[in-house]
Amino acid sequence: MTEKMEPMNEDENLSIDFEEDKSADTACSVRHTLDDVNKLPFEDTIWFIDLSMETLDDDDDDNGDDDDSLIHVLTIRDRQNVVIHKTCTDNSLNIEQCKEVLIHCMFNPPTGVARRPVKVICKHSSSSNSNLKLDLSDIGITYINEDYTKYVDHRYLQMRCCNVCRLRGTSGLFKKCGSCNAMLYCSKECQVKDWRYHGQMSHCSHKLWCTRMAMYMSNIDKLKDLPFTFTNETTLSTFTETRYIEFLKSHGIYNQGGWRTEITQQQSVTFGELTDYNDDDDIIVLPVESCILDDPIISVTDLQYSWMSYYNCRGFRMDSPIAILMQWPLTLFYIIKHCLPNDYPNWSENFDGKNLLVDIVGVEKEVDILPVFKELGYLLPDLTIDIQMYGKEISSKIDGHVYEVNNLKIKVFKGLYHKISTTARAPSVVIGFNAGLAAYKQWSQTLVKLRSQLVPAYFTDYCEYSFDCSRLSVEELGLGTVSDCCINPFRCPVRKLSAENDLPLYCNGFLYHLKYPP
Numbered sequence: 001m002t003e004k005m006e007p008m009n010e011d012e013n014l015s016i017d018f019e020e021d022k023s024a025d026t027a028c029s030v031r032h033t034l035d036d037v038n039k040l041p042f043e044d045t046i047w048f049i050d051l052s053m054e055t056l057d058d059d060d061d062d063n064g065d066d067d068d069s070l071i072h073v074l075t076i077r078d079r080q081n082v083v084i085h086k087t088c089t090d091n092s093l094n095i096e097q098c099k100e101v102l103i104h105c106m107f108n109p110p111t112g113v114a115r116r117p118v119k120v121i122c123k124h125s126s127s128s129n130s131n132l133k134l135d136l137s138d139i140g141i142t143y144i145n146e147d148y149t150k151y152v153d154h155r156y157l158q159m160r161c162c163n164v165c166r167l168r169g170t171s172g173l174f175k176k177c178g179s180c181n182a183m184l185y186c187s188k189e190c191q192v193k194d195w196r197y198h199g200q201m202s203h204c205s206h207k208l209w210c211t212r213m214a215m216y217m218s219n220i221d222k223l224k225d226l227p228f229t230f231t232n233e234t235t236l237s238t239f240t241e242t243r244y245i246e247f248l249k250s251h252g253i254y255n256q257g258g259w260r261t262e263i264t265q266q267q268s269v270t271f272g273e274l275t276d277y278n279d280d281d282d283i284i285v286l287p288v289e290s291c292i293l294d295d296p297i298i299s300v301t302d303l304q305y306s307w308m309s310y311y312n313c314r315g316f317r318m319d320s321p322i323a324i325l326m327q328w329p330l331t332l333f334y335i336i337k338h339c340l341p342n343d344y345p346n347w348s349e350n351f352d353g354k355n356l357l358v359d360i361v362g363v364e365k366e367v368d369i370l371p372v373f374k375e376l377g378y379l380l381p382d383l384t385i386d387i388q389m390y391g392k393e394i395s396s397k398i399d400g401h402v403y404e405v406n407n408l409k410i411k412v413f414k415g416l417y418h419k420i421s422t423t424a425r426a427p428s429v430v431i432g433f434n435a436g437l438a439a440y441k442q443w444s445q446t447l448v449k450l451r452s453q454l455v456p457a458y459f460t461d462y463c464e465y466s467f468d469c470s471r472l473s474v475e476e477l478g479l480g481t482v483s484d485c486c487i488n489p490f491r492c493p494v495r496k497l498s499a500e501n502d503l504p505l506y507c508n509g510f511l512y513h514l515k516y517p518p
Helices: 034-038 095-107 188-195 199-204 206-217 241-250 257-262 264-268 287-294 307-314 323-343 370-379 443-453 464-476
Strands: 042-056 069-077 083-089 116-124 142-145 148-150 355-361 384-391 402-405 408-414 429-432 457-461 510-515
Touching (some): 042 095, 069 095, 083 095, 095 116, 199 206, 206 464, 241 257, 257 323, 307 323, 323 355, 323 370, 323 429, 323 457, 370 384, 370 402, 370 408, 443 464, 443 510, 457 464
Parallel strands (some): 042 116, 116 142, 355 384, 355 429, 429 457
Antiparallel strands (some): 042 069, 069 083, 142 148, 402 408, 457 510
C-alpha cells in the first residue's frame, strides 16, 4: 500500500515526512535482521561490487616503512557509477562481511529512503578474490559473478515510477499526493517540482490538475462495476501483468490466438505480425465461445447496451473472458447503433441505408484480431459493412490485406490517415480506439481532414486525463471541441496499471466525439 503525502496548499508550503538522507558515517556494525532487510522496498536498479587491490603510499604508512603495501578495497557503486560505500582492509573480506557491508548500504543510501537493489553484480580485478560467491536470495536480490549466479525471480514485483524523476521501484519508495490520491513521488523535491512547473511546462503543473485528478479517482467504483465473476480480481490496482498472465493461463488462452496481443511482452513484435491471416483460423481459442461465435445471433433486437445483455444474448457464462476480445466489435456496434444517431442527427444524409462505410484510424493491435470483427456483421445483419483500417505503426506485411466474411469486409492500410485516405470515399463514421489525441502530433492533420469533411468522428481513451488533454488539444487547434466523455459500457474488463499514478485505466474505457464549429 502506497502512503499518502500531505496535500499541497495554495501558498506552496509543504511538509512531507519522507525519510531524510542517512549519514554515510553510520557504523557498519549495526546489525539488521533478515526480517528488517526484507521489509525494505526495491529500487529497480543494479548495484556493483568492485573488488580490487590498491597500493598504500608510504606517506600513509603509520609504521614508517619505506615499502609500499597492498590493501584490499571493496567499493559499492550504483548504475550511474556513484560510490555508495568504500571499505579498505589489510585482509580480504569474507562472504559474511561483504554481505554486512551491502546491507549497511541498503539502510544508509547516499540519498533517499532505505531500499534494496534488485540485482548486485560483482566485478573484480585480476589481483582480487574472484571467487566471491554471495547468496543474497534470502533478502530477495539476484547476485551475479563471472562464474556464479544466484537468481531471484522478480516477476511478481509491481514496479512503480516517480512522476517526475522516473525513479523505478516498489511502492514503498513512493508516496501519493494527499489531495488527489493519484500521482506518485519519490521525494518532496519531486512533488514540489511537479506542483511548480512553469514556462513551457506550466500546462503540466500538478497544481492545475490536482482537483481534476481527484475527480477521475472518484470514478474507480463506476469503472469496475461489471457483471463478470472475475472482475473482483481484474479491476484491482494490484492486478499486475504477471497476475494477468496467470489469469490467461487459468483459462488456457495465454499466448494463444488473439490473446497474444494482451501481454506487452509480446509487443516487441510489430503489430500485424502476431497472427497468420487465414479466414479459417480460430483466434478465439476458447472452444465453447468459438462455436457460439461461428453462428449468427438469434435475436439482435433483444440486445441492450451492456455486457450482461450481450452475454445473455450469446449464451456465454459470466466467468468467460471473451469480453476482452469482443470489446472491439461491441464498442463499434454501440457507436454505430446508439451514439451516431443521437450525436449526429444528420449523419444518414449520405447513407443509402445499406452500405455502411467505417474508417478506423490509428490502428495497432486491432490488425492482429481482425476475425473478432465478424461479430459486428452479426450485430448489424441488415447492413453491408465496409471497414478500412489505417495505422502507421503496423507491419508492412499486412498493408493491403483484406479480411472478408459474410456482410463484413475489412481492408488494412499502412500509413497516416490524412496522407493516404482518398476524398473519393465518404465514410459514414471515423473511429479511433484509445486515440490519445494530445499524445501524438500526427493527430493534428487527421483532425484537420475530419474537420474539412465534417465527418462524424468518435474516439476512445484509457482514462479521463487523456480525454481532457485531447479536448484541450482539439480546442487549441481551432477545430471546435469535443463532447463530454462517457464511460463505455463495452470497455475492457481488465484494469491497466500505470507506473507513475493510480488513475483507473481501461482499454476503450471512455468514449467521446468531435463537435465541429458552425
